[in-house]
Amino acid sequence: MQALGRVALLTTLFNTSLNTSISIYRLFVHRLHPFPGPFACKLTRFYSAFLAAKNIQYNVELKRLHKQYGDFVRTALPLSYGPQTGCRRSTWYGHVDVDDTKICMALSHDFNDHRRRRRAWDRAFSIISLSVYEPRVIAQAKKLMAQVEANQGKPLDATTWSMLFTFDIMGDIGFGKNFGNLTTGKAHPAISAIRDNMRVIAVVSHLPWLLNMLGKIPGAAAGYQGFFKWCTDQVETKRKVLSPRYAFGLAVDETSVYPDATQQSWDHDEYPQDIISWILKAFIDNDVSAPPSEPALHDDSRVVVIAGSDTTALALASIIYFLAKHPQILQKLQAELDNAMPNGPRSWTYDKAKTICYIDDIIHESLRLRPSVSGGGYRVTPAEGLQIDEVFIPGDVNVFVPQQLIQTDERYYKFSKEFIPERWGEKKVEWGTDKAPYFLFSLGIYGCVGKNLAMLSLRVAVSTLAQRYDIRFRTGDILERCIGYIHHFSAAFASCVSPKEIVNTTPFLRLLQVFFILHISGVKVRT
Numbered sequence: 001m002q003a004l005g006r007v008a009l010l011t012t013l014f015n016t017s018l019n020t021s022i023s024i025y026r027l028f029v030h031r032l033h034p035f036p037g038p039f040a041c042k043l044t045r046f047y048s049a050f051l052a053a054k055n056i057q058y059n060v061e062l063k064r065l066h067k068q069y070g071d072f073v074r075t076a077l078p079l080s081y082g083p084q085t086g087c088r089r090s091t092w093y094g095h096v097d098v099d100d101t102k103i104c105m106a107l108s109h110d111f112n113d114h115r116r117r118r119r120a121w122d123r124a125f126s127i128i129s130l131s132v133y134e135p136r137v138i139a140q141a142k143k144l145m146a147q148v149e150a151n152q153g154k155p156l157d158a159t160t161w162s163m164l165f166t167f168d169i170m171g172d173i174g175f176g177k178n179f180g181n182l183t184t185g186k187a188h189p190a191i192s193a194i195r196d197n198m199r200v201i202a203v204v205s206h207l208p209w210l211l212n213m214l215g216k217i218p219g220a221a222a223g224y225q226g227f228f229k230w231c232t233d234q235v236e237t238k239r240k241v242l243s244p245r246y247a248f249g250l251a252v253d254e255t256s257v258y259p260d261a262t263q264q265s266w267d268h269d270e271y272p273q274d275i276i277s278w279i280l281k282a283f284i285d286n287d288v289s290a291p292p293s294e295p296a297l298h299d300d301s302r303v304v305v306i307a308g309s310d311t312t313a314l315a316l317a318s319i320i321y322f323l324a325k326h327p328q329i330l331q332k333l334q335a336e337l338d339n340a341m342p343n344g345p346r347s348w349t350y351d352k353a354k355t356i357c358y359i360d361d362i363i364h365e366s367l368r369l370r371p372s373v374s375g376g377g378y379r380v381t382p383a384e385g386l387q388i389d390e391v392f393i394p395g396d397v398n399v400f401v402p403q404q405l406i407q408t409d410e411r412y413y414k415f416s417k418e419f420i421p422e423r424w425g426e427k428k429v430e431w432g433t434d435k436a437p438y439f440l441f442s443l444g445i446y447g448c449v450g451k452n453l454a455m456l457s458l459r460v461a462v463s464t465l466a467q468r469y470d471i472r473f474r475t476g477d478i479l480e481r482c483i484g485y486i487h488h489f490s491a492a493f494a495s496c497v498s499p500k501e502i503v504n505t506t507p508f509l510r511l512l513q514v515f516f517i518l519h520i521s522g523v524k525v526r527t
């Protein structure tokens, strides 16, 4: 008993002195001690996780911190991205595994490994690949419009429908599969798995070592296993599919076409028709751009599912919200659509729609105010440090950019909190928009590989929707009350919007009344 007491005493003494010396070091000696920031943040990353967990709104907490401490806050430091930056991925990207051979390209730390693997993804998003995807995105938009028409007069949940739309695009373009969300109107179970996954990452990724450790404890990640297995199954099913199935064009259930699909081999001479086939092709061919292992391949598939759907869904839901809030902007867009396509929806083509710059201006303005990836990617400064104006940040320091804060900073954007798409068009030079920081798809080597697919999907959805319908809130007075914007994931790939109600009436079918209700999915509703 006495011995036990001594061990306890010694352990307490050891831990107390260890923690005290670490605290003194972090507070007064650490290279970053001159940077202002909350006391607790200087001591432990648990405080950041605590802030993130409060309402799963780390961006709001960051706003408060920057207001209090200025541009540079210890725990969140702005830096420049772009091709010239010497910054690389930080330890944040090790939250799944620190071994690059086991994780997806989107989390790979090693500069050369990432650059090598990125090539397979670049092929999947080349101009030729996008021309293959384009009619399939349009086909999904047609299904969305059919649902809107079929539900006239009834409330439509625009957040959910945005997700159903982008999830089906991801299914087809990502895996060559039809997940049928837009046909059934029911959300695929993987959608709630994505949200759950993101919610955990939003909080625990502030402590990447903890997430990493939890992943290694048997059973600790049991909650994810269903989703992980589902993603793995998508890849494995794909691996068994013969190339002639591509002759069938749009997604088909391959087992119905090739009941004995397991017996078939991969024809790698075929031009792949979806993202995962490009990655698989590299893998099967042992190409230099291939994922280095089976776990890495399967982790890549999870990136396709999550990055390929949630980001664009949030962007679309936000755009619908802004169009409802600003009817004069919707009218201007409709006038431009009518001008380019005087015969209405029947004369709609993507070639005509994409010539309307105002559509892109609306998309950019919406993403400026409501970026789908609110925090930007976490980076580590180069060994020689980083000079930003008069501030020097030492080398090997983890930093990240609060994207939404910068993109709504009055110093860079006039009327920065207002939705003014014209700042990207006729006011661009006068307001200096082209010189303002804007990186919603990130920049440089780690920039979004899916940007062109996202823009294609958004252009198609916004133009077809606006051409057919007026959009307004069902009850205008709830608008501001419902504002709340939840970013689950400060560095990548997830967010949700809160409840909004929208009413649509169509200019072409004026008798129609369609209600959109934008409401939060999977997260407690905030009013």
Ligand code: HEM
Pocket: 105, 106, 107, 118, 121, 303, 304, 307, 308, 309, 311, 312, 315, 371, 372, 373, 376, 377, 378, 439, 440, 441, 442, 445, 446, 447, 448, 449, 450, 451, 453, 454, 491, 492
């Ligand atoms: C509006 C929609 C989208 C936005 C705002 C967006 C934004 C971003 C951002 C900011 C990054 C950098 C993250 C970081 O630094 O860690 C990124 C990376 C990435 N995005 Fe997107 N994204 C969108 C849509 C898509 C789509 C549709 C895909 C298709 C699969 C996609 C796939 C990826 C991938 C694979 C990466 C990692 C790139 C790399 O590591 O080199 N994204 N995205």
